[in-house]
Amino acid sequence: MDDNEPAAEIVPSPLSRLDSPDLLKVIVDSALAGVVTMGEDGHVNGWGASAERTFGWTAAEAVGSRLSDLIVPARYREAHNEGLRRYRATGEGPVLGTVMEMEALHKDGREFPVEIRISPAAVVDGETVFIAFAHDITARRETERALAARVAEIAAAEASVEDYVRMMVHEMRQPLTVVTGYTEILLGQLAPDAPSRAELEVILEQAGEAGGMVEDLLLAARLEAGSVEPHLEPFQLAEVVRAAVARVMPRAALRRGTITAAAIPEGLRVRADRTFTRRILDNLLSNAVAYSPSAPAVDVTVDVAEDEVSIKVADQGRGIPRAFAERVFDRFARADEHNSPPGSGLGLYISRHLAERQQGTLALISSVEGRGSIFCLCMRADRESAQRIR
Template structure:
């Protein structure tokens, strides 16, 4: 039968999928998680910025320290200058050199106190150090970091061999710079003009490189752990989302290929998410499709059976008409042929309406309908066609206007009442009475059609609403056995019910009760 039908509303329009619509869900899930990992990996480049700020801070500090040293040297006796350089070099962890006006080296803190930092030879270091330097180069290349010059001890050691010292002497102020030691650690250089020449400070900022590499290692370990978890979660999501979708898709394809009897669409009862709802909806849809196919097959078989009887009678009468010569018999045979033709015509008409009823109801637009006015108009048209040949009367108690108002299709609702009325008249005795009432009770509109016929046996309460089912004893060509089935289908399509009171509930006659949802306040 037809599904619940209401005024159609357009579905929400989904935004179009361009490139993402051609990528599998598994790939998209992985891409989203990898993108998040890429943001985390950006911390490596933040460390490059952090290192640059540390070096700038060290250069600024070295320039300040050297300025203070320059002032101390300016007031110290010349004989005490070498010892003063040695003490200041030990305290700052740097090497201090004093050059004379001619650019020659006059004093060196290392010659007095010894070296306080060591420049390591990369050839003598382990492979781990080489790997760390290679990673440094890769990150510097990706981050487009500025590469300082290589640190080289000049030979001979003169003031002109140091770029920072040359600029300091030209500008007359202290300046600083940076360079790379052979092991790719930073060398900090500061230079300032001295009263009798120039002052130079050099120090190895190995701790900066060590701090950055340590943070990079921690971030790398975190990135590896998060990557493993992210990939595992991605495959978990793909397993819980993509796999059931693929199962549903395969089942749907098999149903489409016509093997629906062999297919059990998984309902996934353990899932309470959207995929579970989709699985249940697909399973219900498949069941409804199977029921529709069964109903269509049964309907086709019933149509074949119902058409065979009048066709066999028509063929027999036509064959006999050729053999008889008596006029009375020929008149009887012609009457039989006419009755069979009318019966076939009625069958074809009702069959056509029953077959397209579901589709028409699914496309129908419902409106508020006053059933009292519809029934009154229908009865007026019947009166214009003439009185009933058997003298059956129809009584209708017209309700107040806008009382029995339901939402639906006016033509289809009138068809329900017309089929019920035809059924009641056909079962009523000659000169009988058929009563129609239309009332409202709470949120329902109730239409009753009562006759004075033999009534409906209790065991046939539901079967009389099936197609090609009838309890009449005569073969009346004006009835196809589809009227009540069509009426029930229309009532179901309007969200209503159609029932009958049997002989147990009514000692005389039958009463068909149509209930429809009412419109407006009672």
Template sequence: MSEDMQALLARLMEAEALKQGVIDAALDAVITADRDCRVTGWNAAAERIFGHRRDEIMGKPIGDTIVPPHHRAGHEAGLARYHRTGCPHVLGQRLEMEAMRADGSLFPCELSIHEVKAAGKLFFTAWLRDLTPMHEAQAELARQRERLHQSEKMSALGSLLAGVAHELNNPLAVVVAQTTMLEAMATEPAVRERAQRIHAAAARCGRIVKTFLAMVRQQAPRRTAVEVNATLRGALELAGYGLKSAGIAVEQALDPLLGTIEADPDQLGQVAVNLVVNAQAALSDRPEPRILRIETWREANGIGFALEDNGPGVPDDLREKIFEPYVTTKPLGAGTGLGLAVCRNILGAHGGTIALEPGALGGARFVVRLPLGHAKPEDTQPGAAAPLEKHRVLVVDDEPEVGSALAELLGLHGIESELVNDIPAAMARLDAQRFDAVFCDLRMPGGGGGQLYRHATMAQPHLRGRFAFVTGDTVAGPSAIAALDPDRPPPILEKPFTPQDVAEVLQKVREDGA
């Protein structure tokens, strides 16, 4: 062989090595095939992506190796059409499709195929990119966007509920306090009974408001011994008229040996009522028979109960979202989509779960599981709080009726109260008169209760520990109050307040003041 031929061969070998090095260094799979689509080139990235070693796949048909079975007929038809007509359908285009790895798993890929002619022969070169990381990143981004969206919705819900609660709790505080006084002062049994009914209804309204607020602020439930069977019967009794008028037959399979668990009775009752009302709404337009089945059972570490109906059930596209806020199966205007979100958050705070499971009646079956906890006897009702030493308290509230109601309840405990309705007047009284304690509304014009707290503890230092805030804003209120004095947070009296609530705060004020 002449020197020129040797030099040419060396250059060709060098060029081939350089080309192969570039192809092997590519991040994407580079695959070369002959006119029958049998593999003639397979770079390192192709080995990594597909799991086939180069020496194992060389000469094998692409259709039998990396093309998924359900695409192979189309692949063969397209290749035959190209050989017959010479008209390319996919050559030179960037396509997104599925490919198959050596273990049979499928993955998304981006593919670009080009025709190459060399030495009178036809070859195909494919550049293939694994889109799995990009799809996973997009899915994670979508999940984060959805979580952010849910967080924003919950934040908006919290702001809305805080405003609604503040507006509702003021008149509810008046109703609860005045019915308490009427009940205590009434001489006629009929009047006393009416006062008790009004008081019970207003107190229930207050508990419902607090339950919604608890959902937003994720507060710990107040635990006591609760009979779940009795709670479910109470929910059925509460919704009894609606169930009867809708022609719904209720089947009960309650375990008589279920016993008690440690839970918040009001919150657990709210869960039961929500589930019963949801079932009633789902069955309202269904032909008879309309059936609601409730059952309870013991589990290894807790109890379970289920509410099941023979209604339309939950659509498949909503089964994963049904517990999110604002998601509802009811017609526009017939529901807020908050009930199941409330249930999930209440049960989560109790260490429990709620799930939508297959049932035997053909409709929706909601299953609740709760741990037993360490059931404690219900707190006893406190009597009158130990009186403050000098019995003189300043009550500050820009709602005169709320302030008057609080002053009257304090009077039941032997406390002499002075009522003012704005911050400047309160500051003036603190500058002129010594008080043994202050009960002040948090949200008021003129700087609010926070401004008065700072003034009061400077003007009369002994009031630190004897300054109680009264508020209906139990979402942002507690953190704002705690920020005023992190080392010694002032006690809080939540609206609407009962005599028991007032007694408890009085006792705390007395202990803190000591």
């Protein structure tokens, strides 16, 4: 090209200017939401392509028409018009700038749900121009209804399972009660050295274990259904801990074991459910004895820090495999089905739920295979008694 030849004039595209009406139209038509603009008098002065798809009216049909006649169901039109009148009189509109869900009218006469946000956009010739962004939320509403129906089905199924478990527990209790009762009668009639006494005692022990598993199943079902509510009250912790030790001590003594409960502060009260706490301690102590391969050696200690009480149950048993430690509180969790003591596999699962229901926690804080485990039950301390002890 000759240096003396004048350069060709470059004509800018209408879209190259940020204030270009053509650029604005592209933006509005590309928006995912249906974009509508309206004057203070309620007449449409802008109607994007998405609004055409959402409401069925073309821009040619919509512009110049009253918005209320196009998309507002008849029963809401007076409220819509009253809102415009209020804005013209006061400059205020309670729905402006908020996201609303409402029913809208399609050109074909059907109503459908939309999510809409209306805001003042600009002032032109002394009048406010409003802009609305509308989304058709029919699919979302259908999904919500489907989810709600599914939740209701699950709730009904859970209630049905709980009812079934209750019925089964009731049916199982009766034969177990009969077995236990007749076994106790027979034992009472036998001499202490009778040859069949040992067998009857085994029957009685096994019936008791079966009864415990049945009660665990019932309690687990009730916990999952949310029908177990705690009765929180302050009570002396030392009494509950010592009573729990006394209940489990005979089982430890049969295996020449010991359970020590030292350093329990006298006068210390906790705010919890006494029955829940008793059940948790029974489970922890029973497990500590049952999972000790030799003579059990179980230590129970109590610590107070701020407004929290920690009860630690430590044993010198077989310990929990590292790979199983994360699942020890799961339903029916048993590290070794073949070598585990009899049980439902629900004890720790139930205990953790009971701890949480009474605003506490239950955790496995350490475990080494072949050296034992330490579980910790934390509860809220009665503040006054805890301050006295500290």
